Amino acid sequence: MTLIHLAILLPVIAAIAVGILYRYYRRIHLGWFVLPVPLLIVIYLFTLMPQVMNGQVIHETMQFMPRVGMNFDVYIDGLGLLFAILISGIGALVVLYSIGYLSTRENLGNFYVYLLIFMTAMLGVVLNDNVVMLYLFWELTSISSFLLIAFWYTRDRSLYGALKSMIITMFGGFLMLGGFITLYLITDTFSIRGMIEALPLIQESPLTPIAVVLILFGAFTKSAQFPFYIWLPDAMEAPTPVSAYLHSATMVKAGIYLVARFTPLFAFSNLWVWTILIVGLFTMAWASFNAIKKDDLKAVLAFSTVSQLGLIMSLLGLGALSLVTGANDELFTVAVVAAVFHTINHATFKGALFMIIGIIDHETGTRSLKRLGGLLTIMPFSFTMTVITALSMAGLPPFNGFLSKELFLEAMITVLHADFGAMTSVDFLIPLVAIVGSIFTFIYSVLIIHGIFFGKRTHDTPKEPHEAPLLMLISPAILSLLVIVFGLFPNILSSTIIDPAAMGIMASETSLHTHLAMWHGFNNPALWATIAVVIIGTLLFYFKDKWIFIYNYHKEPFTLNYAYDQGLLYSRFGSKKITDSYMTGYLRNYLVYIFGFFILMGLLTVINTGLRLDLSDLAPxxxxxxxxxxxxxxxxxxxxxxxxxxxxxxxxxxxxxxxxxxxxxxxxxxxxxxxxxxxxxxxxxxxxxxxxxxxxxRHEERMRFKFTNLLVSLGVGTFVILIGLAAYSNRLFDSISEFHIENVYDLAAGGNMVNVILVDFRGFDTLFETLVFAIAGIGIYGLMKLKLSRKGEDNEEHAEESRV
Structure with missing residues (x-):
């Protein structure tokens, strides 16, 4: 195992130690023992940055299942390193924040074990070159996410949100596996690098569209794209550290990573690029529009996260589109750089915002905008951080979100000057939808600031508001500081992270030299688009009461959540009906199903392969x-x-x-x-x-004759006889009995052939049969003890009732 493999598996190794430690040390907050794990990983990853900046690729292999091609192949380029640093760096800040957020009265052992497993799963996703291992870690993120969302499992909404997220994301992950298998059938390799090298085979294969659709299902479900975004708002039932980690910086970015990683493979496909571009843009506009009507602050952030993920997804689609059409190489570079830069920026301002909302909830007892307001003088530090991060999300200077939003608008407006063939006549819709989505993004960003800190306190909150303790302020303060630093000095990221990551998306050895600046002059169309966004957004926010009624027309029966709930209801009802139809509780019915299937398969085999019988050697x-x-x-x-x-x-x-x-x-x-x-x-x-x-x-009653049972009985008997005769007539190998006859004494020193076969030649079979009996005996003993204990409990309850 190399040091890189150890870094990926370190969190899950630490999870085992944490689980043991928690049994004996509960006075000290467990987060202090967990905090060094992501810190060590992020420090190690920063030591790899000079190699990646110089264009080197780190590749290490560890055999796992080599016979089926499933090896733990680590591949670190700029793209993988970027996501790994986000996972471990934000993870360290989230652990520090959780120490102040979660009380020692919580089940911290479970929380940190789940969190560490998730960290390993995400690192395994973004640093893997083998698609089968990538899928293994991908589904592990869904499982650990389910456990984290359902951490407060006594709440119905927590269980509902956890189940919803797992159903949707694992459904997409399973389809994604089908896409990986399809690519393997085309290229005969599970390696992503090997697939890129076999690009001509992918371009010519008729199976490529199937692989594209299946892999996009996995990406869209994990990154909450329309129409699969409905799981993310319900996942907000998780503790705020989970939301800040999973649903802002890491898990929801897995789909972004997947699309970025497979762009070199599918950039030639119109199905790939147009699907990503259209779905991403629509998701951005739709989610930002719906965020405004929410009252719960975490719900607002959930929809804003969906919107921002759609923004990044659309940039990846636009970059690939410009590449496949050859419309504008500069557009491709701008779009990809903007996607990478906004991925970093979103992790900083959205991670901080989730933590700040957690502080508001922790110190006031509510997240409802209707009950908050007037906290400016009470929580000045939280207010300052909220202004910095929310305005960055809105795309205003001098914060980092302004720079990446400018690149986004520049890329979308450049579409008007590109040639996309048949779509050129409607290409004006691309910048239009981008600007509309940005306007609503500005509105909900201002809404967060105004709803929490301005106005009068018209309602009493469950807790008397006060500023959060220092331990909870450190992590969002660090992220807020990064928002300012990356905004004022963006080029510290250009050559170190952005350029290598963009080169990883392009799969090109041509070096990039990106220069980011806050000011590009008055001739920059993106600047005027931003000004329009601010002016229109301000007016719409000011006159919000005049148009907010339009949300009333979006009735519950016409929502995707309603369709999901009804689908579960009908599937549960239909499944119960189908199950009840054959699970009758009678063994004789089950035997009919089993033997009937046996007869059917026997008939199909005889029809397809024929039946050759040789009865000449049968004994009289x-x-x-x-x-x-x-x-x-x-x-x-x-x-x-x-x-x-x-x-x-x-x-x-x-x-x-x-x-x-x-x-x-x-x-x-x-x-x-x-x-x-x-x-x-x-x-x-x-x-x-x-x-x-x-x-x-019933046995003593007269049994009715059943013709079906007669047919099944005759059919089973007939096919068993035919199978025996066919096996006797078609001997493909010499009988093994001669070997036993010749070697039973020499090899095993025994005279009884049957005993020697059971004990020596088939000793493992006999051993495991004995083990099966032992397991069955333990099970029977457990059932007996369970029955006795329940009887004892019933007697105690009865005695207690008698005393009362």
Whole structure:
């Protein structure tokens, strides 16, 4: 295991230690033990930055399942390093913030174990070159996210949000796996680098559109793109540190990473680029429009996150579009650089905003905008950080969000001067939708500031408001400071992170030299677009009461959430109906299903492959065998028609003892003795059990004849005989019995062939069969103890009721 692999797996290793530590040390906040883990990782990742800046790619392989091509291949370029630094850096700040946010009365052991597992999962996603391992870590993010969202599992909304997020994201992840398998069928490799090298095969394959659609399902569900965004607002039921970590900087960026990583593979596909561009732009505008009507601050941030993710997604689509059409190479560079830069900026201002909203909730007891207001003088530090981060989100100078929003608007406006073929006639819609989305982004950003800190305190809050303790202010203060620093000095990121990450998206060795500046002169169209956004946004905010009624027309039955809930309801109802139709509780029905399927498969096999029987070598049937067979048939028929339990037991024993006679005639005395012993014991047990059963039962009633059962019985018997004869007639290998006959004494020093086979030649089979008996015995013992303990509890409850 290399140092890079250790860095990825360090959080999950620490999770094991944390789980053990929490059992013995609960007086000290567990977060202090967890904090060094992401700090060590981010420090190590910064040591790799000089190599990546020089264009080097770090590639390490650790064999995991080499025979199926599933290896732990770490591949670190600028793109992977950027996301890994965000995951570990924001993770360290979130852990520090959680120390002040979460009380030691919470189940901190579970919280930090889940958080560390998630950290490993995200690092595994962004630093993996093997798509199968990427999928493994991808689904691990969904599972750990489910556990984190459901941390307060006693709340119904927490469970609902956790289940909703897991259903949607794992559904997309499963489809994404299908896309990976499709790419493997095309390129014969699971390596992303290998797939890029085999690009001509992907371009010519008819399976490529299938891979594109399936992989985009995974990206859109994870990054909450329309129409799959509905899980993200409900995920806000998680503790605020989880929201700040998963739903601003890391998990929701996994889909962004996936699209960026696979852009070199699919940039030639119109299906890929237009889908990403259109879905991203629509998601941005739709989510920003819906954020304004929310009263819960975390819901506002949830929709704003969806909107910002749509913005980044649209930039990746536009960059790929300009690449495939050859419309404008500069447009491609601007779009990709803007996507990378805004990914960094969004992590800073949105992570800080989530933490600040957590502070508001923690110190006032509410997140409702209707109950907040007038906190400017009470919480001045929180106000300052909110202004910095919210205005950055709105795209105003001198903050970092202004720079990346300017690049976004510049890229979208440049579309008007590009040639996109058939879409050129409607290309004006692209900058129009971008500007509309930016206007609503400005409105909800101002709404957050105004709703919390300005106006009068017209409602009492559950808690008396006061400023948060220092421990909770450090993390958002650091992120707010980065918002200012990256805004005033953006070029400290240009050559160190942005350029290498953009080169990773382009999969090109051509070096970039990006220069970012706050001012580009009055001839910059993006500047005038920003001014228009601010003016229109200010007017709409001021006259909000005049147009807010339009949200009343969006009724609940016409929402995606309603469709999701109804879909679950009908699927649950339909599933219950279908399940109840075959899960009848009667063993005889289950046997009909099993044996009926066996007959159906047998018929299909015979029809497709034919049936060759060779009966020339069969031994002659002797008179004693005919007599025993008749006895077995008569005994079976008597069992079916008799109403007496005693007669049925005797006939069942007759069948077993007759089979023992067959073993005697076939010169297998050991099997005959075994059969006789088993039949004797089971017959005696049947007699004992039946003696204690009620006098009346369905068995004593007249049993109705069922033609279906007759067909199934005859079919099973016929196919078993045919299978036996076919196996005897088509011997593909020499019988192994000769090997046992020749070697039973020399190799095992035994005289009884059967015993030697069981103990020596098939010793592991016998061992595991013994283990199965042991497990079954433990299970039976556990059931007995459970029954006894429940009886004891019932007696105690009854005694308590009597005393009352």
């Amino acid at each position: 049937v002797r008179i004693q065998e005919i007599i025993i067979t008749l006895i077995i048939l008569i005994a079976t028929a008597v069992i079916l028609i008799t109403r007496s339990r005693m007669v049925a037991i005797i006939m069942l024993g007759t069948i077993g003892f007759s089979m023992a006679l067959f073993f005697v005639f076939f010169r297998a005395p050991d099997l005959a003795l075994t059969q006789l012993g088993i039949e004797t014991v089971t017959t005696a047990l049947f007699l004992v059990c039946f003696y204690h059963l009620p006098k009346k039962s």
